[in-house]
Amino acid sequence: MDSIISIKDLSKIYNTGFEALKNVNLEINKGEIIALLGPNGAGKTTLISTICGIVSPSSGTVTVGGFDIISDFRKTREMIGLVPQELTLGAFDTVWSTIRFSRGLFGSKRDDAYLEQLLKDLSLYDKKDSEIRALSGGMKRRVLIAKALSHNPKVLFLDEPTAGVDVELRKDMWKIVNKLRSQGVTIILTTHYIEEAEEIADRVGVINNGELLLVEQKEHLMESLGKKQLVIDLKESVKKIPPSLDKYNIELTDDGMQISYTYVVKDEEVEISDVLNEISNSGLLLKDLKIVQSSLEDIFVDLVKEK
Amino acid sequence: MNLMAIKVIYLNEMMRFWKTLFQSVASPVISTALYFVVFGSAIGSRIENIDGVSYGLFIVPGLTMLSVLTQSISNASFGIFFPKFTGTIYELLSAPVSFYETLIGYVGAASTKSLILATIILVTASLFVELNIAHPFWMLGFLVLTCISFSLFGFIIGLWADNFEKLQIIPLLIITPLVFLGGSFYSISMLPPLWQKVTLFNPVLYLVSGFRWSFFEISDVGVGLSLLMVLLFLSVCIAIIAWMFNTGYKLKQ
Ligand SMILES: Nc1ncnc2c1ncn2[C@@H]1O[C@H](COP(=O)(O)OP(=O)(O)OP(=O)(O)O)[C@@H](O)[C@H]1O
Numbered sequence: 001m002d003s004i005i006s007i008k009d010l011s012k013i014y015n016t017g018f019e020a021l022k023n024v025n026l027e028i029n030k031g032e033i034i035a036l037l038g039p040n041g042a043g044k045t046t047l048i049s050t051i052c053g054i055v056s057p058s059s060g061t062v063t064v065g066g067f068d069i070i071s072d073f074r075k076t077r078e079m080i081g082l083v084p085q086e087l088t089l090g091a092f093d094t095v096w097s098t099i100r101f102s103r104g105l106f107g108s109k110r111d112d113a114y115l116e117q118l119l120k121d122l123s124l125y126d127k128k129d130s131e132i133r134a135l136s137g138g139m140k141r142r143v144l145i146a147k148a149l150s151h152n153p154k155v156l157f158l159d160e161p162t163a164g165v166d167v168e169l170r171k172d173m174w175k176i177v178n179k180l181r182s183q184g185v186t187i188i189l190t191t192h193y194i195e196e197a198e199e200i201a202d203r204v205g206v207i208n209n210g211e212l213l214l215v216e217q218k219e220h221l222m223e224s225l226g227k228k229q230l231v232i233d234l235k236e237s238v239k240k241i242p243p244s245l246d247k248y249n250i251e252l253t254d255d256g257m258q259i260s261y262t263y264v265v266k267d268e269e270v271e272i273s274d275v276l277n278e279i280s281n282s283g284l285l286l287k288d289l290k291i292v293q294s295s296l297e298d299i300f301v302d303l304v305k306e307k
Numbered sequence: 308m309n310l311m312a313i314k315v316i317y318l319n320e321m322m323r324f325w326k327t328l329f330q331s332v333a334s335p336v337i338s339t340a341l342y343f344v345v346f347g348s349a350i351g352s353r354i355e356n357i358d359g360v361s362y363g364l365f366i367v368p369g370l371t372m373l374s375v376l377t378q379s380i381s382n383a384s385f386g387i388f389f390p391k392f393t394g395t396i397y398e399l400l401s402a403p404v405s406f407y408e409t410l411i412g413y414v415g416a417a418s419t420k421s422l423i424l425a426t427i428i429l430v431t432a433s434l435f436v437e438l439n440i441a442h443p444f445w446m447l448g449f450l451v452l453t454c455i456s457f458s459l460f461g462f463i464i465g466l467w468a469d470n471f472e473k474l475q476i477i478p479l480l481i482i483t484p485l486v487f488l489g490g491s492f493y494s495i496s497m498l499p500p501l502w503q504k505v506t507l508f509n510p511v512l513y514l515v516s517g518f519r520w521s522f523f524e525i526s527d528v529g530v531g532l533s534l535l536m537v538l539l540f541l542s543v544c545i546a547i548i549a550w551m552f553n554t555g556y557k558l559k560q
């Protein structure tokens with residue numbers, strides 16, 4: 001596949017002496033959606049900011065569409081749209097003036113029809129003449145998206161697009177992302193949520209402490225790392241787990257009110273229906289059940305242990 | 308060259324001026340009128356003519372310079388400081404816009420605002436005194452050069468400042484005293500000899516003197532020297548900006 005962004009040996013040491021990126025290497029393919037997963041402070045925003053020109057790299061090179069981000073910054077930046085993590089907008093600008101400003105900054109000719117359509121797609125058209133300060137947080141995020149798309153970028157960076165966003169907007173967001181994908185736009189997004197990465201991305205990169213720990217097709221990642229836990233609340237407390245369930249890795253809480261079964265998703269010998277059958281045959285009185293997926297933190301612990 | 312970007316930065320900055328048009332026009336009109344009431348009529352009537360020019364008339368160039376200097380600095384420094392403060396600077400940094408294009412947009416807008424301000428002040432003044440400009444071309448030349456140099460200076464302050472205190476401190480502690488002590492409201496010949504010498508180290512003296520010469524053909528220092536000093540100040544500002552640019556000073560992490 002054609003690579004559109006190529007990151008080689010990229011490191012970033014901030015003025016404070018903090019090493020936020022450590023020798024990162026990554027190829028991003030044209031038209032793919034890649035999710036960067038990582039806990040707070042992992043270096044996701046630093047990585048994105050470096051590619052976009054907001055942070056200067058300490059060493060290493062980045063090319064976008066074959067052009068160097070420093071010597072050919074005009075060409076690379078023209079291709080890129082960025083939705084920042086923070087809601088940074090001029091409070092007194094109107095929606096319309098701010099997106100026209102963005103388009104102009106990128107040197108694109110005025111195209112009101114395109115911008116109007118963009119606002120309609122983002123359900124912002126009726127807020128066209130409102131001042132930013134009169135908008136809700138979710139609307140502000142849409143404005144940031146509109147600004148990022150105002151110059152028809154080929155590459156879109158979404159830095160935690162779903163932080164503080166309700167279900168409705170999240171769905172809208174994925175609709176937009178899918179539409180952009182069908183137009184061939186390459187999308188790089190960051191997130192803390194593994195479900196989000198799973199839902200939307202083709203590939204997932206895991207960052208921790210400034211290191212890119214791995215990049216994989218998301219199916220592989222989930223298979224190799226995803227652990228699930230079946231948690232069952234009981235109606236009456238039991239002293240011990242019935243012997244028929246001994247062969248499974250089932251644990252009982254101290255108060256005897258809850259049992260849990262942990263399994264690795266990729267393990268083929270595990271049959272969740274068998275386990276459920278055995279449980280229901282065992283005579284336990286079930287009150288409620290839920291499945292808990294291993295959190296990103298758990299995955300990190302596993303990943304780091306492996307290294 | 309991304310001309311479109313320069314244009315939108317410029318227009319975006321000017322928009323704030325138009326949005327608060329009433330305030331933008333009313334405040335210089337009112338303050339100029341107050342100066343004329345207090346200094347021109349009340350106090351000025353007790354002051355002798357200076358080199359054949361009535362006091363009310365004499366203060367017009369100094370008054371204009373005072374406003375132009377302080378407003379150029381504050382407009383340009385706020386213009387670039389504010390995006391840094393709110394975080395909207397990310398957009399400028401990630402756009403295909405060079406440092407110099409950003410500079411031209413911001414400094415151009417700040418200079419334009421100062422020119423408009425100077426015009427308002429001169430028009431208001433002409434309601435109180437009969438204003439004849441001896442060398443309109445030179446007057447405009449001094450004015451434009453001053454607007455640009457001090458807007459550049461303001462831009463430098465705005466880049467350098469990382470909090471509101473730093474933003475205010477140079478205008479407050481350095482520029483305002485220099486303007487008041489630089490012969491805006493008096494001729495240095497009215498000072499004791501020692502203070503006359505000291506005042507010669509004040510760069511603002513040269514600006515005001517040259518500007519005043521273009522109105523009344525009277526000056527504290529030679530007009531050639533004034534012009535030289537303005538150009539020198541402009542060059543120093545450009546040199547600082549170039550240095551900031553080459554070192555990526557304070558804009559990028
Ligand atoms: N301007 C800066 N100066 C010094 N250190 C910084 C700067 N910006 C970020 N850092 C540090 O670099 C590290 C990575 O920060 P970054 O913002 O890239 O993390 P992140 O993965 O985006 O985190 P989050 O999920 O919280 O957004 C953090 O430890 C942070 O403290």
Ligand SMILES: [Mg+2]
Pocket residue numbers: 044045046085159
């Ligand atoms: Mg971040």
